[in-house]
Amino acid sequence: MDESLVKVSGVSKTIxxxxxxxxxxxxxxxxxxxxxxxxxGAGKSTILRMIAGILQPSTGEISVNxxxxxxxxxxxxxxxxxxxxxxxxxxxxxxxxxxSFWAALRSVPKQRVLDTLAMVGLESKKNNxxxxxxxxxxxxxxxxxxLLSNPPLLIMDEPTNGLxxxxxxxFVQLIKNIKQEGHAIIFSTHQLPVAEDVADHVVFxxxxxxxxxxxxxxxxxxxxxxxxxxxxxxxxx
Ligand SMILES: Nc1ncnc2c1ncn2[C@@H]1O[C@H](COP(=O)(O)OP(=O)(O)OP(=O)(O)O)[C@@H](O)[C@H]1O
Numbered sequence: 040m041d042e043s044l045v046k047v048s049g050v051s052k053t054i055x056x057x058x059x060x061x062x063x064x065x066x067x068x069x070x071x072x073x074x075x076x077x078x079x080g081a082g083k084s085t086i087l088r089m090i091a092g093i094l095q096p097s098t099g100e101i102s103v104n105x106x107x108x109x110x111x112x113x114x115x116x117x118x119x120x121x122x123x124x125x126x127x128x129x130x131x132x133x134x135x136x137x138x139s140f141w142a143a144l145r146s147v148p149k150q151r152v153l154d155t156l157a158m159v160g161l162e163s164k165k166n167n168x169x170x171x172x173x174x175x176x177x178x179x180x181x182x183x184x185x186l187l188s189n190p191p192l193l194i195m196d197e198p199t200n201g202l203x204x205x206x207x208x209x210f211v212q213l214i215k216n217i218k219q220e221g222h223a224i225i226f227s228t229h230q231l232p233v234a235e236d237v238a239d240h241v242v243f244x245x246x247x248x249x250x251x252x253x254x255x256x257x258x259x260x261x262x263x264x265x266x267x268x269x270x271x272x273x274x275x276x
Contacts, residue, residue: 044069044191044223045090050099052085052247059085060247062099067223067240069191072214074234075227076271077244083227084124084196086244090225091121091194103192117145120185124196124227126177128169134180135165138187145188155183158213160206174201182210186217193217195226199233211236231267235259241267243274250274 043066052060060082067073075083088094090101092108092115101108103118128137138152156162159179164172169180178201185193199207214224214237228234234241235255242252251274258266 041066042068044104045225046100046102047086047090048100050086050089050096050101052082052089052094053097058247060089061249063242063249065225065242067192067225069221069223070218071240072218072224072226072238074238074241075225075244076229076231076234076241076267077227078229080246081244082247083244085247087121087194087196087225087227091119092116093121117188118191120188120190120193122181122185122193122195122198124200126181128177128180130170132169133166134161134169134172137169137180138183141184142187147187151187151189155186158186159183160209175203175206178202179206182213191222193222193224193226195224197228198226199228199230207233231271232265235265235267241270243271245275 045065045067047063047065049062049064051058051062063086065073075086077083085094089096092112103115106115106118108115134156135152138156139149142152156165159182161176161179161183164176169177172180178198182198185195199210202210218224238255240252240254243250251270253270258270262269
């Protein structure tokens, strides 16, 4: 029996005759972390945005927890927490206010707002204006936003971008905890050591195409320490 929480089959994206993503198949089970790795313009964000229901695929089907975006968008959206790679916060809002706004949209209680701020180490900054935050602090706030409703699937676009080594490590721990709770996670990264640390399975992308994939365990057995660099080189050949 196929126990995948997320099923992506034959999903592609073409805009004005330009193929951004060639048909791709992905499956993610509960408690599994999938990393999309690839260089600039490889198609990572486009794939994540299609799974998040923000961008309509040109072909293919996507379902999360048995719900198809095409059939029931509202229910589909409740299954997903999405952390974009770039987000302009409204000027003048504090971290607590920004998170409370998203919480209200999802009927999430105020206590959960405080809890998620604590999870990402922003509790003491909750009344500070978001526009005064550093890049890493904004990333942590976006991460908190994606966790608010405790959804089965977390989709994160370059989540460790701008994080200092301490928060990089904290992020890895948070993802491991969330994974243990049975959530499925898909994220994109340029940082192969991050993928090595948290991912179970890696898909390498190049020019909108899946050019190789495998489990981190498999790559480690094959290439030893820091295996994804060697695996990516091989995939690009
Ligand atoms: N709305 C759009 N219209 C036309 N082309 C687009 C659009 N969005 C993205 N692209 C192109 O699609 C390709 C894939 O972009 P995408 O943002 O998915 O890559 P990425 O792997 O996330 O890159 P990066 O690591 O730089 O964020 C790029 O060539 C990009 O220029």
